[in-house]
Amino acid sequence: MRPSFFHHLHPPTIPTAQARWRHTLAAGGTAIFLMLILGVTGILEMFYYIPNPEEAALSVQTITYLVPFGGFIRNLHYWSAQLLLIVSAIHLLRVVFTAAYSHPRRFNYLLGLTLFVIVILLDFTGYILRWDVDICYPLLTGTNLLKTIPLIGDALHRIAIGGGDACTSGLLRMYVWHIFGLTLPVIILGVWHAFRVRRDGGIAVPPPQVRTDNARISRNELVRREVLAMFVIGIALILLSSFAPAPIAPAMPTTPAAIGAAASQSARAPWFFLWVQQMLKWGDPFIFGIVIPIGILVLVALIPYIFPKPADSDIGTWFPKSNRFAQITIGLVSFIVILLTLLANAK
Amino acid sequence: MNVTQWKNKMTDLSRRDFLKLIRNGFLYLSGVLVTGGLLRFLSYESEPKRKTEFDIGSADNYPLGSRTSIPEIPALLIHTESGYTALSLTCTHLGCTLEPNETGFACPCHNSSFDEAGNVIHGPAVKPLQVLRIEITDDGNIKVFTA
Numbered sequence A: 001m002r003p004s005f006f007h008h009l010h011p012p013t014i015p016t017a018q019a020r021w022r023h024t025l026a027a028g029g030t031a032i033f034l035m036l037i038l039g040v041t042g043i044l045e046m047f048y049y050i051p052n053p054e055e056a057a058l059s060v061q062t063i064t065y066l067v068p069f070g071g072f073i074r075n076l077h078y079w080s081a082q083l084l085l086i087v088s089a090i091h092l093l094r095v096v097f098t099a100a101y102s103h104p105r106r107f108n109y110l111l112g113l114t115l116f117v118i119v120i121l122l123d124f125t126g127y128i129l130r131w132d133v134d135i136c137y138p139l140l141t142g143t144n145l146l147k148t149i150p151l152i153g154d155a156l157h158r159i160a161i162g163g164g165d166a167c168t169s170g171l172l173r174m175y176v177w178h179i180f181g182l183t184l185p186v187i188i189l190g191v192w193h194a195f196r197v198r199r200d201g202g203i204a205v206p207p208p209q210v211r212t213d214n215a216r217i218s219r220n221e222l223v224r225r226e227v228l229a230m231f232v233i234g235i236a237l238i239l240l241s242s243f244a245p246a247p248i249a250p251a252m253p254t255t256p257a258a259i260g261a262a263a264s265q266s267a268r269a270p271w272f273f274l275w276v277q278q279m280l281k282w283g284d285p286f287i288f289g290i291v292i293p294i295g296i297l298v299l300v301a302l303i304p305y306i307f308p309k310p311a312d313s314d315i316g317t318w319f320p321k322s323n324r325f326a327q328i329t330i331g332l333v334s335f336i337v338i339l340l341t342l343l344a345n346a347k
Numbered sequence B: 001m002n003v004t005q006w007k008n009k010m011t012d013l014s015r016r017d018f019l020k021l022i023r024n025g026f027l028y029l030s031g032v033l034v035t036g037g038l039l040r041f042l043s044y045e046s047e048p049k050r051k052t053e054f055d056i057g058s059a060d061n062y063p064l065g066s067r068t069s070i071p072e073i074p075a076l077l078i079h080t081e082s083g084y085t086a087l088s089l090t091c092t093h094l095g096c097t098l099e100p101n102e103t104g105f106a107c108p109c110h111n112s113s114f115d116e117a118g119n120v121i122h123g124p125a126v127k128p129l130q131v132l133r134i135e136i137t138d139d140g141n142i143k144v145f146t147a
């Protein structure tokens, strides 16, 4: 048989331990599945979406209310994106809690983390594409944050939205970043990430000498489990998309005077950035909006490099002793982010 | 590493290693050049600059004692005994538009508040509101400048 990427990812047999639900939580595979759905529904939306400030929100309304199944397609795109963020976060947590990031998987850990960051940016740029009254202040404050970065801030602002006024211009850039500038890296890094999983010896489990359970499952069984996971997620997506429509708000006015009045009604960041908005209430935007979030990211990226190497027999087991520091670090980070989000919701 | 060892190492560099070094050097260099070029390409200022000059009509429209909001700037035009003042209503924290309240102005984005004169009551903003430059034109109109 001709070797293919599919066969690279699905060898004839793999250790059962690598394919247990309670070990992987099926999170990485679900992320891939959601990305495929995002790709397909996104391309379908491109047939109707018009990336200019006068027509964007109206074209979203066209998709939602007029195009046959348009609302459903849009809901699928929306819900897959929200689930992708959650599932990637769960995947990241499981990789740290099971010490799976350790050598030889350190490089793939960084690939994964980069994917996570790009996925957040994709969710943000996608949200901006609605170009309704809700997106003005998040876009304005987000891009003004870039300007607070010394030396390169203004250039970054121009790279992001073309250097103009956030709520009257910049949509074309957001569009191209969303459908191409961020999507292409996700495809390349995503394929690379999946390729590396097998190259690094498959999902992390203790080495055969110390493994108690040496059972193996066949390729067919692996595929069967993958299909089952896709089926469950698929049903969840269909239910969500049928009964919980993606948010839609009136179009953003086109004159600055009217924008001010309309935008002040909704100064709320999208849910995944509420924690940053909450910190920004505390003071200097550069510190709380740039330095701290990037600091957290760097800390998470350094986990495989600064903490003691987990014992071989611990790799791929839940909450092993030799991995305490990493677990506490990622646990604290998640706790703080969730707490800040709740705080932002409290008012 | 002492000097003789260093020299030995230098002469140890075979022709093949040398070519490899050159090749990698060129690869890195072209990578840096392409990335730099790409960033410069993307950083062109494609969107129009924000307007900085606003003609807000005849001064007679703003009688003594009036405080008028001009949303398109956004600013508040105040006419007192000592003349006209234009107070910017752009939050000095991250740029949202302020809304008037009982004590002055509040920001919907991260809850900064300012008093009637534009001083910070509480943060996160630290800078007071900007007082904008004003000109009265020959035909009696008021012009406000944001930069």
Ligand code: HEM
Residues within 6 Å of the ligand: A024, A025, A026, A027, A028, A029, A030, A031, A032, A035, A088, A091, A092, A095, A100, A101, A105, A108, A109, A110, A111, A112, A113, A114, A115, A116, A119, A190, A193, A194, A197, A202, A203, A204
């Ligand atoms: C958002 C896009 C992502 C996709 C599509 C994805 C996909 C996958 C898949 C399918 C696997 C196989 C194992 C499993 O299902 O658990 C995997 C493994 C792995 N992922 Fe991800 N991942 C993503 C993000 C991340 C993140 C955020 C990290 C961590 C920073 C990460 C780090 C890893 C590592 C280290 C492995 C190997 C783990 C092991 O062998 O047990 N990935 N990824």
Ligand code: FES
Residues within 6 Å of the ligand: A141, A280, B091, B092, B093, B094, B095, B096, B107, B108, B109, B110, B111, B112, B123, B124, B125
């Ligand atoms: S923009 Fe006004 S408080 Fe942040």
